[in-house]
Amino acid sequence: MAHTTPAPAETEAVGKTPTASVPARRQASKVRRQRLRAAWVFLIPMLLVLAAVAGWPLFRTIWFSFTDASFANISEYSWVGFENYLVYDDGMWFGVLADPTWWQAVWNTLFFTVVSVGAETVLGLIIALTLNAQFRGRGWIRAATLIPWAIPTIVSAKMWGWMLHDQFGIINDLLMTLGIIAEPLNWTANADLSMWAVIMVDVWKTTPFMALLTLAALQMLPSDCYEAAKVDGIHPVRVFFKVTLPLITPALMVAIIFRVLDALRVFDVIYVLTSNSEDTMSMSVYARQQLVQFQDVGYGSAASTVLFLIIALATITYLYLGRKQIGGEA
């Protein structure tokens, strides 16, 4: 039945050849207008939901950062201007930006991000190159690499917390059996080691993600340049650095940027493994501690806002660089 609808336009078109395209075009633009309207009708609910769960709360967080609201009674507050950020009072600087603990948290987060994403990229690349080879049981190994990715961060932090236990942990036992260390190490409480423990857990958990994205990029590479390199007898290591790496760099960059943005907001693994220790505290842990534990919504919101600005800056840079790729063909 539906077939009949556009038929008149068609017969008309056959009948009056010179003006034929006008009704057809009108029909086409009507369809296009209908589709445009439908597109917005489809989009608006989604945009409203995003406004309710993201836009409005973000606006309120920024608002709170200029007030003295408390967690226990969030509806009563007064305006304090930039006091939560930075204020000069009685010969002293106060506020988030004057708090050495905050700057320690910023440093911790940056250190964590650079080291863990760096290690994940290198390990992910090694795993991807291995899995890119043809061998029996490849599917099984690939499935196995997904296990850490699927395990909740909390659970992996607890699992590693147990493995890194200072008295009964298997890692200390292994290192002592191998003669690498003489005394058991207190991984999660020792100021020099705890950040490395956090990085270890994060690397374990997120390397599979990097490996799979890298593997996908590797599998899309054309095989002809490899055959040419093989015929010319070029060493595989040279082929990797001259051909493979440049070709997968764009895909690798996308994965790295996603991981960087994710690492900058790290919370779970640090909170569970080392709780509120200042040696490993990230920006998110700092902000939440102010908000919930110290009940200071104003101050905590100021810290959250600074974190948001840092990530926004990183995101905008990325979007600006990747604009062409995203806006591309429909």
Place this chain on the structure above:
Amino acid sequence: MSSRTLKKIAGKIGFAILLAAILLFTVFPFYYAILTSFKSGSELFTVEYWISSFDFANYAAVLGQGSFVKSIWNSVLVSFATVLIAMGFGLTAAYALGRVQFRGRSAVLMIVLGVSMFPQVAVLSGLFEVIRAMNLYNDPLALIFSYTIFTLPFTVWILTTFMRQLPKELEEAAIVDGASPLTTLFRVFVPLMWPAMATTGLLAFIAAWNEFLFALTFTLTDDQRTVPVAIALITGGSQHELPWGNLMAASVIVTVPLVVLVLIFQRRIVSGLTAGAVKG
């Protein structure tokens, strides 16, 4: 033996060692959690590398706690509801973004991508106020609401990617037949999108199942918690008396379903991850 065959054998051995190392690296911590979960009492304090006993006491202890079982239910409820909501809003939006060329399309895509990068802690106090105002504090419904902030953007993102890959002819036939956009979406695209929807739904489910910060902040009592919070808050008398056996049993209980799902749907998950490059 010629040096060439020697080299080949050495290469094969090296490759096998590499594979074994990868396998050990990825699987061992989970294996060790399982091993620990079967130990009880003083056995816990001797390090072992092989499973020697099968003692289900830890599992019985964990499942015997009403609040832990309740938290599993809460997690199931929250995760399923979050997936359904994200799918409902995401599918129509993805159709608009993936199939219709209109002005402002890339701006909308930017917003969606931008929201998916939001640090959760940046909306924490604002969301807390909203949840208080809706009277949902200490209620799993608050989590369903707040999880939409991360499940919806990536659902839209991945479904848009998949939607774009479908051939144009399909839709043209429907338009010529005079089908409305909604009919086109549900009659033409949805039947073809099942694999993509399964992938996206699974990723959203895992993200919701694993979420911690909102669940920790927006719930207060044991019977309202989700599983990650319940596990994080299992405590003994002090830091040094954590009931590691129970903890590992609880970890295994909540992880095994995910691992099974991932092993079954691994191909789908890989295609979803690469389509959306979502976070883990």
